Amino acid sequence: MLIRWKAESDAAGRAHVIAALVAVGARYFEIVGGLVVVSGQGAWMDSLATEHAVSSVKKLSTPYKLAARAVRPEGTRVRVGDLVVGGRELVVVGGPCSVETEAQMHEIAHAVARAGARMLRAGAYKPRTSPHVFRGHGVPGLVMLREAGASARLPTVTEVMATEDVADVAAHADVLQIGARNAQNYALLEAAGRTGKPILLKRGPSMTVEELLLAAEYILATGNWNVILCERGIRTYERATRNTLDLGSVAALKRATHLPVLVDPSHACGRRELIAPLSRAAVAAGADGLLIEVHPRPDESWSDAEQAISPATFAELMGAIATEAPLHGRYVAAPRGVTDEETITANRDRIDAIDAALVKLLDERIAIALEIGRAKRAIGHATHAPEREAVVLQRVAELSREPSIVRAFAAIVDATRTAQQHVDDAAE
Numbered sequence: 553m554l555i556r557w558k559a560e561s562d563a564a565g566r567a568h569v570i571a572a573l574v575a576v577g578a579r580y581f582e583i584v585g586g587l588v589v590v591s592g593q594g595a596w597m598d599s600l601a602t603e604h605a606v607s608s609v610k611k612l613s614t615p616y617k618l619a620a621r622a623v624r625p626e627g628t629r630v631r632v633g634d635l636v637v638g639g640r641e642l643v644v645v646g647g648p649c650s651v652e653t654e655a656q657m658h659e660i661a662h663a664v665a666r667a668g669a670r671m672l673r674a675g676a677y678k679p680r681t682s683p684h685v686f687r688g689h690g691v692p693g694l695v696m697l698r699e700a701g702a703s704a705r706l707p708t709v710t711e712v713m714a715t716e717d718v719a720d721v722a723a724h725a726d727v728l729q730i731g732a733r734n735a736q737n738y739a740l741l742e743a744a745g746r747t748g749k750p751i752l753l754k755r756g757p758s759m760t761v762e763e764l765l766l767a768a769e770y771i772l773a774t775g776n777w778n779v780i781l782c783e784r785g786i787r788t789y790e791r792a793t794r795n796t797l798d799l800g801s802v803a804a805l806k807r808a809t810h811l812p813v814l815v816d817p818s819h820a821c822g823r824r825e826l827i828a829p830l831s832r833a834a835v836a837a838g839a840d841g842l843l844i845e846v847h848p849r850p851d852e853s854w855s856d857a858e859q860a861i862s863p864a865t866f867a868e869l870m871g872a873i874a875t876e877a878p879l880h881g882r883y884v885a886a887p888r889g890v891t892d893e894e895t896i897t898a899n900r901d902r903i904d905a906i907d908a909a910l911v912k913l914l915d916e917r918i919a920i921a922l923e924i925g926r927a928k929r930a931i932g933h934a935t936h937a938p939e940r941e942a943v944v945l946q947r948v949a950e951l952s953r954e955p956s957i958v959r960a961f962a963a964i965v966d967a968t969r970t971a972q973q974h975v976d977d978a979a980e
């Protein structure tokens with residue numbers, strides 16, 4: 553049950569409602585502007601709506617309560633330093649599967665930052681299917697990750713696998729990752745939640761969306777609302793990919809919960825050649841960001857080599873995503889290198905990617921205008937319609953933040969008219 557306070561409610565009025573909940577033994581959580589009641593149901597619920605301090609009472613029909621979208625319809629923005637996850641910015645996290653060496657971490661941190669990643673990932677505690685392979689450096693790995701992040705000015709995210717390691721991981725990393733295998737380790741969820749640090753919670757390979765949200769609920773119930781969910785593929789009968797990326801869950805989660813949702817295409821598909829298409833599909837499905845494994849020399853990765861992409865491939869993918877994000881109401885921040893020279897080169901590459909996309913769109917626009925011209929000629933109308941051109945420019949003026957864009961559009965309208973004219977001339 554979701555109770556919203558009236559704006560003019562006073563402390564005494566709100567205390568009266570809380571006393572009524574305590575009297576019936578209902579468990580509740582205070583949120584900004586109201587309460588979420590997570591247990592206890594009965595006729596007394598109806599009487600709350602008539603309390604002076606209460607503006608509305610809404611039943612929450614899902615088993616997860618704190619995570620329900622209705623609790624924060626505007627969406628949760630998780631802050632990591634000055635980075636915001638869950639806002640309009642599409643946040644990309646990049647880095648290797650494992651922390652290997654100081655040099656590897658330094659090299660990759662700078663490479664992903666240059667390409668526009670906003671957070672650095674790498675595991676110091678690795679959940680490996682076999683106990684006989686590299687399982688991470690532990691605390692020395694956390695130190696290497698932290699130092700690499702600081703040198704590239706990127707916040708860091710890394711997995712914590714055991715309750716007893718929570719303090720160490722929280723001391724070194726900006727975001728604590730709960731991995732797929734531990735996503736229903738409730739003691740770990742609570743211990744991580746109690747640090748108050750942002751938590752990246754991955755979906756377990758056999759968890760339903762509802763179970764994922766109930767796992768998130770464990771963290772939220774500690775009072776820590778800095779939870780980021782991550783779809784990383786689920787176990788199905790399909791063997792063509794390592795797991796099956798469930799993008800339906802991303803679209804469903806965006807409606808079910810206020811928490812931000814990232815997509816990890818790397819663990820989802822396990823094949824480097826599929827990372828780009830799945831990343832782009834994830835953005836189209838509404839993901840708030842991506843988590844991608846990138847290694848300076850992918851084939852030499854100490855873990856998950858088959859799914860690692862190179863910095864060059866990552867940079868190319870970032871260009872594609874940055875170009876497409878605005879079509880989905882998002883943006884990818886302009887990349888910042890550690891030096892200004894790096895920043896200039898990286899942003900020139902980004903502009904080249906955007907220009908290539910713009911040219912394709914403009915070609916498409918002209919093709920469509922020519923079809924309109926053909927239809928007009930067929931019914932004996934003049935192809936040139938100055939009133940329509942004025943409407944187009946007016947709409948652009950309303951859409952764009954930049955007045956000079958209207959002038960650029962006047963040139964596009966001009967070019968379209970010229971193209972139509974050529975067809976008209978040829979038709980005569």
Ligand code: PEP
Nearest residue numbers: 675731732733754784819
């Ligand atoms: C990881 O991100 O390093 C990882 C092990 O992922 P998952 O828990 O999703 O398998």
Ligand code: MN
Nearest residue numbers: 649845855856
């Ligand atoms: Mn991995």
